[in-house]
Amino acid sequence: MTDQPTLSLNDGRTMPQIGLGVYQIPDADTSGVVQAAIDAGYRAVDTAAIYGNEGGTGKGVRARDETIFVTSKLWRDDYGYDAALKGFDRSFATLGLDWIDLYLLHWPFVEQDLFVESWKALVRLQKEGRVKSIGVSNFTMDHLERIIHDTGVVPAVNQIELHPGFQQVELRGFHDENKIVTTSWSPLGQGKAMDDAVLVRIAEKHGRTPAQIVLRWHIEAGLAVIPKSTKPERLAENIAIFDFALDEEDERAIAKLDRRDGRIGPDPRSFA
Ligand code: NAD
Numbered sequence: 001m002t003d004q005p006t007l008s009l010n011d012g013r014t015m016p017q018i019g020l021g022v023y024q025i026p027d028a029d030t031s032g033v034v035q036a037a038i039d040a041g042y043r044a045v046d047t048a049a050i051y052g053n054e055g056g057t058g059k060g061v062r063a064r065d066e067t068i069f070v071t072s073k074l075w076r077d078d079y080g081y082d083a084a085l086k087g088f089d090r091s092f093a094t095l096g097l098d099w100i101d102l103y104l105l106h107w108p109f110v111e112q113d114l115f116v117e118s119w120k121a122l123v124r125l126q127k128e129g130r131v132k133s134i135g136v137s138n139f140t141m142d143h144l145e146r147i148i149h150d151t152g153v154v155p156a157v158n159q160i161e162l163h164p165g166f167q168q169v170e171l172r173g174f175h176d177e178n179k180i181v182t183t184s185w186s187p188l189g190q191g192k193a194m195d196d197a198v199l200v201r202i203a204e205k206h207g208r209t210p211a212q213i214v215l216r217w218h219i220e221a222g223l224a225v226i227p228k229s230t231k232p233e234r235l236a237e238n239i240a241i242f243d244f245a246l247d248e249e250d251e252r253a254i255a256k257l258d259r260r261d262g263r264i265g266p267d268p269r270s271f272a
Contacts, residue, residue: 004043004242007224009156010179011126013133015102016069017219018239019044021185021226027053033230034060038068040235046159046183046226048073048106049091058095070097071159073106073137074122079114084121088131103131104159108143111272115139119147119155135159137185138268141174148178157181162223163189164199164214164254166262172223183224188214190264198257202250209237216241217254 006014020037022030022045030053034045038060045068047057054072061068072095078087092100103122108115115136122134135157136144148154158175162168162184175182188211193199199210206213211227215238218225227238246254 004041004239005219007181007222009133009181010154011133011156013101013156015133015157015181015224016042016044017224018042018215018241019046019069019071019224019226020235021046021228022053022057023048023051023228025051025053025056025228025230027056029230030056031060031063035063036232037235038064038066040232041239042235043067044069044071044226046071047095048075048104049078049087049094050075050106054091054094055096058097061097069101070095070099071102071104072100073104074118075106076109076112079105079109079112079118081117081121084118085125088121088125092130100131102133102135102157104135104137104157105139107138107271108136108140108268109272110269115143116147116150119153120151123151123153133157135180138271140268141171143268144174144178144180154178155180157183157224159183159185159226161185161263161265162218163187163262163264164193164196164217164257165189165259166264167255167258169258181224182222183226184218185226186264187218187223187225187227192264196257198253202246202253205250206244206246208244211238212241213246213250216244216246217251220246220251
């Protein structure tokens with residue numbers, strides 16, 4: 001396997017550019033999938049309190065003697081300053097590891113409007129050395145501006161829905177200006193991107209699969225990716241993307257797949 005790239009975070013740390021996403025994997029299966037991913041070369045894993053599989057994730061990481069970058073996320077019920085500190089403690093205990101590399105606010109949850117207080121708790125956790133890096137997920141420019149204005153602390157990462165059908169060009173520009181790393185969730189468009197005729201044609205041209213073309217596109221754009229699979233052959237396929245490159249014609253064709261209404265998941269401006 002070719003060496004995997006890392007991205008520099010604004011707090012001086014680095015993060016592997018590709019990781020395994022474990023959303024919707026039952027807790028009992030997660031340890032096995034995480035071990036298979038590590039064996040296939042993955043060095044990062046993305047879980048969340050709400051996925052219910054932090055236990056399996058930690059178990060899988062502990063079963064292998066490799067340095068794994070672990071991300072987890074705080075859910076709605078634990079928003080608020082004191083509640084967030086407790087929510088973190090629970091995730092930390094469930095994971096059963098000595099560390100969490102990156103801890104995120106999962107959504108802004110606009111209705112309850114507690115994300116600024118919750119962010120202050122994450123800032124404290126990082127200052128106390130309990131978590132290495134802190135960030136957010138599903139934040140729009142408005143939400144980012146608010147936490148930066150109120151605390152002066154810029155998140156290291158914003159993890160957002162991003163795939164060829166929904167490319168988030170404007171938000172990525174804001175991230176770049178503010179030194180926030182963009183992580184693409186549902187990087188494969190939850191598997192739907194695979195049937196796109198443009199991607200199939202580019203895949204045939206390079207002798208690759210459409211999934212590899214899409215993941216390579218994220219990597220070349222400087223985005224972190226966390227594709228999900230439970231199948232060993234797909235885990236291997238999704239990480240075998242560091243020995244070829246897209247050309248300008250491919251880039252132009254993929255740029256045209258962006259759709260204003262291409263969002264698959266909820267809209268963070270209204271998701272409560
Ligand atoms: P994804 O885009 O990674 O697609 C996963 C699906 O694509 C799989 O279930 C499988 O059906 C298919 N697939 C995977 N590899 C393939 C291959 N090589 N060929 C063909 N099909 C393939 O979607 P996802 O699981 O929604 O997102 C990935 C990760 O992002 C999640 O596991 C989770 O960690 C994270 N996520 C975060 C948020 C958030 O709010 N922060 C929301 C959704 C997902």
